[in-house]
Amino acid sequence: MKILVGSVSHTDLIKDTLLALDKVQLKYEGKKGLNMIFTCDEVDEKATYRIVKDTLKALPELGGLFFNVTIEK
Numbered sequence: 299m300k301i302l303v304g305s306v307s308h309t310d311l312i313k314d315t316l317l318a319l320d321k322v323q324l325k326y327e328g329k330k331g332l333n334m335i336f337t338c339d340e341v342d343e344k345a346t347y348r349i350v351k352d353t354l355k356a357l358p359e360l361g362g363l364f365f366n367v368t369i370e371k
Contacts, residue, residue: 299337299338299339299340299343299346299369299370299371300327300335300336300337300338300369300370300371301324301335301336301337301338301346301347301350301367301368301369301370302330302333302334302335302336302366302367302368302369302370303316303333303334303336303350303354303365303366303367304331304332304333304334304365304366304367304368305332305334305363305364305365305366306332307363308359308360308363309334311357311359311360312334312354312360312365313326313334315353315354315357316336316350316353316354319349319350319353321349322338322340322346322349322350323338323339323340324336324337324338324350325337325338333366343369346369347367347369350367351367354367
């Protein structure tokens with residue numbers, strides 16, 4: 299499964315935070331436009347999406363910043 303995270307700023311913080319997750323193992327594949335592409339072998343897409351989204355929402359540095367998380371099949 300591919301997870302796309304779109305943001306125009308704090309991209310290094312987002313990338314480092316997601317790569318350090320314990321609950322799911324994400325691999326950074328690079329960028330496509332404004333989206334950072336992560337791959338994951340997890341089967342439960344909804345749970346993985348919630349973990350990524352909740353982790354990013356919990357970062358105080360991203361308060362008020364628009365970012366987008368989508369799952370690509």
